[in-house]
Amino acid sequence: MNDYIVRAAAADTQIRAFAASTTHMVEEAREKHHTSPVATAALGRLLTGGVMMGSMMKNPTDILTLQIQCAGPIGGMTVTADSQGRAKGYVVNPEVMLPPKNGKLDVGGALGAGFLNVIKDMGLKEPYCGQTVLQTGEIAEDLTYYFATSEQVPSSVGLGVLMEKDNTVRCAGGFIVQVMPFVEEAVLEKLEKNIQNIQSVTAMLDNGHTPEEMLEKVLEGLHVEVTDTLPAEFYCNCSKQRIEKAIISIGKKEIQSMIDDGKEIEVKCHFCNTAYNYTVEELKELLKKSR
Known part of the structure; x- marks a missing residue:
């Protein structure tokens, strides 16, 4: 299955949602940069978040940049994405190795303390720039915090990269769910309950869930309506x-x-x-x- 992004609405437009499968994109990044497993997971999560955030932008020329400056051994990461489902990125130290933490790749340990910079170039005189302090370094929580503090949009972000034993990418993807200012309390409560009860993104992907099925789980009982799908790919315009x-x-x-x-x-x-x-x-x- 090729990578793609789904855009959706739920609860009579009180919620907007995005979900993506990015397995091929993340594997291509791994191949190009020869990343270690923990670097692949970190870059894969940022690419997945970036490609979904890029799809939120309106114009074909709009460019989103996610930049992580951090003190951890990974040294930092940069991802850029456009509104058409294309993204590219790199890590400063692709060979970083760390022991697992609680049986999982220690992305937070690889990043350590630092900042997330979000730059949106929408063709205006000055690009929009937002900066937040990394909360956990696990990236999904850091993007959730960014949306809440810099854009004042309560959001839930889930990102996952699962590796094979040979260190190739088994599956990758994620979701972003955002509530509108006019959201009803009952809808918010239902959404929060769903998010507490869902499996991890990697578990859902490994069980074969498509982006649409991930959103059905996250937004169960909230009448999901898919409004759009677009292909996603690792794409670099260098020459x-x-x-x-x-x-x-x-x-x-x-x-x-x-x-x-x-x-x-x-x-x-x-x-x-x-x-x-x-x-x-x-x-x-x-x-x-x-x-």
Whole structure:
């Protein structure tokens, strides 16, 4: 089954909800970045949260960035997503290894103390920026806290990545459920009770639940209505031309230094690890274009 995102409403639009299956996206990220199991779980959760939050944006050109700055051994993470179900991301230290905690991958230990930055570039003069302190480092709780404090939208976020014994991704996905300001007390109580009683996201995914079925569980008895579905994928828009612009931006002195070394250089994209090579002749051409 290909990855996709479901958008839905429930309780006569008192609730809006999103759910996603992201197994292929997270496995592709793991392959590109050669991440350890705990780094795969951390990046997979952030990618899943990011791709659902990206789908909340309106315009094709809108870009969401989730950035975690932290003191833990993972060193930090960045994910960007658009409104069309495409996301990409990387971790600073993809090889981080930690012993399991309570039989599970210790994502919170890998992140430690830190901050979550949410940047929305919607084509305005200034992008919207929100920052919150990491609550647990488990990411779902951190996004829940972000929505409540920065956007004043009471939300429940569930994210999960389950690994195979060979360290590939068995399944990944999640949900975001948000209540509207006019929500009735009875609806809120029912939702809170459901969330307390549901299985974990990884358990639901491992039992073969689709995003629609996850929402049926989370919103049981609240009349879920799926309004839209869209495909989700790991997608990076890097190219040799884009990397050239980055090289030009470092200035004449640095480019000249590379030319003086007399060797071909390799530049890797942070987000997808694709390597681009530039010969000395190509660097000379870039030197002419730099200021």
